[in-house]
Amino acid sequence: SQKIEQNSEALNIQEGKTATLTCNYTNYSPAYLQWYRQDPGRGPVFLLLIRENEKEKRKERLKVTFDTTLKQSLFHITASQPADSATYLCALGLYSNFGNEKLTFGTGTRLTIIP
């Protein structure tokens, strides 16, 4: 069956360290992968997108890698800050049977940065 797994439900990281979140998938062939941030009671906010033919993308303190052989994406936040505490969602961009594209979400990892 198709599955998207994000490494753990919750992750606690000391302030200033690098937080690494994992997104693994099975039985999918995504064309691209997106990462979102979601704060409690709010809608997800788009952070980064990486295509299947790209290995790495960076944006300020954020870095995303995409390994289609391992079927895995890693999301890194360097020099983490308490304000980075949130739930982070990965989403696979897939081609549907009708040629349309569809975004399928993982259940998220709740990240807490400890001062």
Next chain:
Amino acid sequence: EAQVTQNPRYLITVTGKKLTVTCSQNMNHEYMSWYRQDPGLGLRQIYYSMNVEVTDKGDVPEGYKVSRKEKRNFPLILESPSPNQTSLYFCASSLSTGLAYGYTFGSGTRLTVV
């Protein structure tokens, strides 16, 4: 400000009473979609629309209807709500269908059906 606006933010209703959740975007986006979010299940797509008058089912369409008569609006209709439709609902839009574009989400509608 570029945004997706959902109304209402909170809604408590009784089983069987028809309701509509509105969604409007001011970014001239072609693609719009509805998701529901439940603990442990993540975001699941209900319906999506590629453009005006073009809609299609997502993963969990049962019990829901949508329409796209104008580009900016994409209402979600529950003809006869049931308690298993109690959930947090999000509307999202994108310039086009994925690829180079992330989704912009609304602030959510928390629906309780008693």
